[in-house]
Amino acid sequence: MKIKSFLNYLNENNIKKAVILKKENINYFLERYPPTFSILVFDVKHDRAVLKVPKLEYRGALTYKNKYLDIELFEKIEEVFKGCDGVEDSLPLKFLKYLDNYKIISDKIREMRRIKNSKEIGLIQKAAKISDKAIEHATELILNTDKPITECELAAEIEYIMKKEGSIKPSFDTIAVSDKKTALPHSMPSSNTIKNILLMDIGAVYEGYHSDITRTVILNQDKRYKDIYNLVNSAKTEAEAYLKEGVSVKELDSIARKSMGKYEKYFIHSLGHGVGVEIHEEPAVSSKVKEDIILKEGMVITIEPGIYLDDFGVRIEDLYLVKRNGFKKLSNAKIMEY
Amino acid sequence: MKIKSFLNYLNENNIKKAVILKKENINYFLERYPPTFSILVFDVKHDRAVLKVPKLEYRGALTYKNKYLDIELFEKIEEVFKGCDGVEDSLPLKFLKYLDNYKIISDKIREMRRIKNSKEIGLIQKAAKISDKAIEHATELILNTDKPITECELAAEIEYIMKKEGSIKPSFDTIAVSDKKTALPHSMPSSNTIKNILLMDIGAVYEGYHSDITRTVILNQDKRYKDIYNLVNSAKTEAEAYLKEGVSVKELDSIARKSMGKYEKYFIHSLGHGVGVEIHEEPAVSSKVKEDIILKEGMVITIEPGIYLDDFGVRIEDLYLVKRNGFKKLSNAKIMEY
Numbered sequence: 261m262k263i264k265s266f267l268n269y270l271n272e273n274n275i276k277k278a279v280i281l282k283k284e285n286i287n288y289f290l291e292r293y294p295p296t297f298s299i300l301v302f303d304v305k306h307d308r309a310v311l312k313v314p315k316l317e318y319r320g321a322l323t324y325k326n327k328y329l330d331i332e333l334f335e336k337i338e339e340v341f342k343g344c345d346g347v348e349d350s351l352p353l354k355f356l357k358y359l360d361n362y363k364i365i366s367d368k369i370r371e372m373r374r375i376k377n378s379k380e381i382g383l384i385q386k387a388a389k390i391s392d393k394a395i396e397h398a399t400e401l402i403l404n405t406d407k408p409i410t411e412c413e414l415a416a417e418i419e420y421i422m423k424k425e426g427s428i429k430p431s432f433d434t435i436a437v438s439d440k441k442t443a444l445p446h447s448m449p450s451s452n453t454i455k456n457i458l459l460m461d462i463g464a465v466y467e468g469y470h471s472d473i474t475r476t477v478i479l480n481q482d483k484r485y486k487d488i489y490n491l492v493n494s495a496k497t498e499a500e501a502y503l504k505e506g507v508s509v510k511e512l513d514s515i516a517r518k519s520m521g522k523y524e525k526y527f528i529h530s531l532g533h534g535v536g537v538e539i540h541e542e543p544a545v546s547s548k549v550k551e552d553i554i555l556k557e558g559m560v561i562t563i564e565p566g567i568y569l570d571d572f573g574v575r576i577e578d579l580y581l582v583k584r585n586g587f588k589k590l591s592n593a594k595i596m597e598y
Numbered sequence: 599m600k601i602k603s604f605l606n607y608l609n610e611n612n613i614k615k616a617v618i619l620k621k622e623n624i625n626y627f628l629e630r631y632p633p634t635f636s637i638l639v640f641d642v643k644h645d646r647a648v649l650k651v652p653k654l655e656y657r658g659a660l661t662y663k664n665k666y667l668d669i670e671l672f673e674k675i676e677e678v679f680k681g682c683d684g685v686e687d688s689l690p691l692k693f694l695k696y697l698d699n700y701k702i703i704s705d706k707i708r709e710m711r712r713i714k715n716s717k718e719i720g721l722i723q724k725a726a727k728i729s730d731k732a733i734e735h736a737t738e739l740i741l742n743t744d745k746p747i748t749e750c751e752l753a754a755e756i757e758y759i760m761k762k763e764g765s766i767k768p769s770f771d772t773i774a775v776s777d778k779k780t781a782l783p784h785s786m787p788s789s790n791t792i793k794n795i796l797l798m799d800i801g802a803v804y805e806g807y808h809s810d811i812t813r814t815v816i817l818n819q820d821k822r823y824k825d826i827y828n829l830v831n832s833a834k835t836e837a838e839a840y841l842k843e844g845v846s847v848k849e850l851d852s853i854a855r856k857s858m859g860k861y862e863k864y865f866i867h868s869l870g871h872g873v874g875v876e877i878h879e880e881p882a883v884s885s886k887v888k889e890d891i892i893l894k895e896g897m898v899i900t901i902e903p904g905i906y907l908d909d910f911g912v913r914i915e916d917l918y919l920v921k922r923n924g925f926k927k928l929s930n931a932k933i934m935e936y
């Protein structure tokens with residue numbers, strides 16, 4: 261149990277009281293989307309955690325109570341930090357005045373968060389199924405209509421499906437862009453009509469756990485689109501062939517990158533990233549990380565090679581659970597072949 | 599011009615270089631939704647601001663360039679903080695190691711953000727029109743259908759309309775809950791079928807500027823619903839009658855609260871809050887604030903009285919621009935009468 265094992269960690273490290281403000285970390289310990297404005301306090305002396313919630317959340321929060329977790333009314337922030345000697349490295353400076361000596365507990369939480377338990381995998385899988393459904397719906401829509409559709413309209417369709425299927429919110433600002441805008445890895449949907457080539461990068465959030473998937477769809481017969489598409493797709497397949505426990509993230513990134521030959525220089529971001537209660541978390545799947553990370557069973561990562569030329573770009577991305585001898589693909593929307 | 603006037607403020611306060619990491623503050627200075635992972639640096643010596651963006655955002659960010667704002671590639675975080683002596687109070691502790699002596703610049707930014715300029719008012723108004731449209735659509739849908747609709751489905755409809763109309767994302771997790779769940783001010787939509795009474799609290803985001811609106815819709819003939827609804831609605835009208843420049847936030851909150859008579863104790867949150875690049879910003883419209891704030895022309899606030907009983911709750915909320923002699927209502931969706 262996460263809460264209990266973190267209490268043990270704190271005890272072993274002589275931390276008496278830790279305060280967690282970061283919503284994603286609270287989500288991680290609860291394995292459930294937390295109430296608004298809640299604070300998680302680890303009280304090592306009493307071997308328990310307390311979720312502090314404001315008055316207007318109190319009744320709703322009572323369902324979170326369990327053996328290791330009490331629910332209490334938040335009153336004063338001074339009270340919450342009283343005796344606190346363990347904080348996150350994301351703690352805003354303004355709380356420093358409540359602290360005397362403190363240790364940073366974020367490294368331990370980041371390390372714990374790298375490996376997903378079966379409940380977390382289930383939640384990510386649920387999120388991934390939702391984004392699969394949405395991206396397939398959008399693909400069919402764009403391929404089977406003669407009506408002009410704008411980028412904003414398609415993004416709205418995608419988010420509608422996700423919300424209806426139970427996603428709390430999009431995992432990040434939904435990308436559904438076409439034509440020259442695909443040359444920018446993170447551009448935002450506009451009122452432009454979709455044409456020529458479409459790039460969709462989307463994610464769902466289920467009980468606070470994220471998914472992430474990208475599909476590119478070619479809408480005309482331009483051979484340049486197809487050539488780049490196939491190069492990106494085979495870089496992804498190349499990486500998949502090496503993906504399993506024991507492989508280093510630097511190595512995996514390099515394999516995909518090198519497979520692009522002279523187009524390597526147009527692959528201007530890293531190969532992938534961990535996914536969980538945040539859309540980007542450890543391990544970064546990148547050749548640029550300071551300390552290399554060896555993939556382990558239970559990690560959930562994306563592989564998302566992309567090539568961005570002057571007038572268009574292609575990215576294809578899936579979500580993977582790392583296994584001892586390979587991986588399980590968590591996102592399974594159809595990948596177009598050209 | 600905000601950037602120039604903030605440079606002047608820094609200069610007067612002997613701050614040579616300020617680093618802004620908080621996305622909402624960057625949005626405030628740009629008056630536009632910022633590129634992902636961008637950092638805003640105020641370089642007082644050279645009387646300019648620089649937006650640092652990662653490689654994959656660089657091309658897209660060039661459109662942000664103006665007389666006072668340069669766009670540069672982000673390379674090293676150490677570089678960004680080199681010589682920095684002005685930071686936000688929200689700065690995560692992990693960056694402390696790059697700082698020597700520093701001053702906190704957040705109070706000034708919060709103060710600046712209280713008063714909206716005409717461009718900002720236009721953006722908030724645009725966001726408010728989007729949420730008006732969505733909440734009216736949802737109200738009509740629920741009143742004119744015999745088909746069962748779940749809370750999640752209705753939330754999906756609302757967000758779909760908002761997205762299609764150009765909202766980047768919902769301003770906060772959309773609330774569309776019914777029956778007993780309305781008793782909890784912030785509960786989340788579920789797969790429950792909507793019945794008896796419906797509470798929708800929603801907002802849109804346009805170029806980073808937020809809107810906020812709540813409507814309650816009664817779906818049966820229960821007299822208790824109507825009585826409480828009318829009490830809440832008249833508390834809102836009461837507050838509106840006093841709303842103008844010069845009124846204190848404590849006073850405004852008290853006026854609405856007292857008008858509820860014996861139901862005052864079921865009004866378990868504050869009357870309202872400022873709205874801008876964040877959904878909750880200054881001024882808080884509350885009797886509980888430490889320091890009272892006097893409303894000024896150009897402030898944008900919500901008024902949102904609510905009463906939450908054991909088995910249901912009612913909240914009605916609108917968004918207002920404070921004027922010298924009154925206010926301009928920025929949200930204008932129809933309010934049901936019972």
